[in-house]
Amino acid sequence: MERVVDIETDNLFLAVHRGFLTVTSGDEERGRIPLEDIGALIVHAHGTTWSTSVFTRLSDRGIPVVICGTNHAPSAMVWPLEGHHLQGARMRAQLAGSRPLAKQLWAKVIKAKIRMQGHILDRNGQEAGAFELLARKVRSGDPDNIEAQAARRYWKALFGAGFSRDRDAAGINSLLNYGYTVLRAIVSRAICAAGLHPTVGIFHANRANAFALADDLMEPYRPLVDQLVLDLVHAGQSEVDSATKQALTAIATLDLPGPSGLSPLSVQVQRFVHSLAVSFETRVAALEFPKPPIPANAVVDAGDA
Structure with missing residues (x-):
């Protein structure tokens, strides 16, 4: 592993x-x-x-090698020049991808993220019905910024009315920073393995961001980090230290259900990124998204595995 x-x-x-x-x-x-x-x-x-x-x-x-700043967010990353054996062809398909295709892909990514946020809230006893409705409202390119509407509800419901997401803050925010850093590294490796270029995003386009695609594709997985952070906070751990780092790096081995049965998050990310590469090649937005993890005490029917 x-x-x-x-x-x-x-x-x-x-x-x-x-x-x-x-x-x-x-x-x-x-x-x-x-x-x-x-x-x-x-x-x-x-x-x-x-x-x-x-x-x-x-x-x-x-x-990938990720170098972090004092806020536990990545400040630099070393990315391999060579990846998949079809890297040249796939990068050309990626660069040739049309704007309408990118907007369709981004809408699907945001829908998956909002639905995962709803799952996390429901798992923690919070009202989550509105999140399915919000996901259905997302249009190509998310011109109505439904993602931000969902985020405003989500953070307050998950961490309390006084919480606000701030990359430079300590406590819960620093734990989130570290968890997202781990996730970004996992996604970046999958991008390299799939023969895509991490700088060419489907939504994020900041010229200074060399890993825009990684930031795009980690969105549906962010709520899984949020759940791990919430579990740590409930256990009385709110600072980044050896114990919390160990708990957050374990997200790579988190089992997620899918068409091929249960597989670790790191493997599911590879399938997701591969589906994006195929979407660029076929010019059809068809992505394999993560499904919510099965609770530890749930009984799994053999037909679902």
Whole structure:
């Protein structure tokens, strides 16, 4: 199972030796992880140093390296130049994608996000009926900004009337930042593996954003991070530390139901991004979205697996 590896201790040295990522402090080895087990590498710590082989060997395997700022949000990412064997053809199809197709794709993404938000609210005993109605109102390109209308209701219902989403704030917001950083790395790797370019988004188009497509495609999965953060808050944990990081990086292994049965989120993301690549090639907006996770105490019928 691929792991999201987080470097949070200051002044460590990272290198690659015989198929392992090694982590040392001075002359003492602090740990080693097989490269084949790594899904993404996230670095928060100050004074981290590394050999060039870390970037080259991870890039060879399509593994993104995310460097975070003090607010636990990504400030830089190393993205492999080569991915899928059809990368050239798929990137050309992506670049040639029409504006109407992009608007159709974005509408589908927003509908899926709003429905997932409704599921999370319902799971936590909140009124969620309006979210299905909002999802149905989303038109091509979301010109009415239904996404923002849903967000205004969602944040207050989930975290309380006094909560507001602020990337620079501590507490719940810092936990959300970190969870989204993990999610962004997972989606970025899937984009590379599918032969698409992360800068060319279907909605986000900020010239300074090199990962606009990743920001687009992580939207339907964000509410799953929100649920993990809410669980941490209910457990009395509201700051980013080793324990909360471990809980949030575990989202990669969260099982989601789909046409092929249950599969980890990291695998489902790959299928979702692949469906986007096919949509660009066929010029038909047909996406495979995540379904809500099955509660741990639910009884699953064999026909649903």
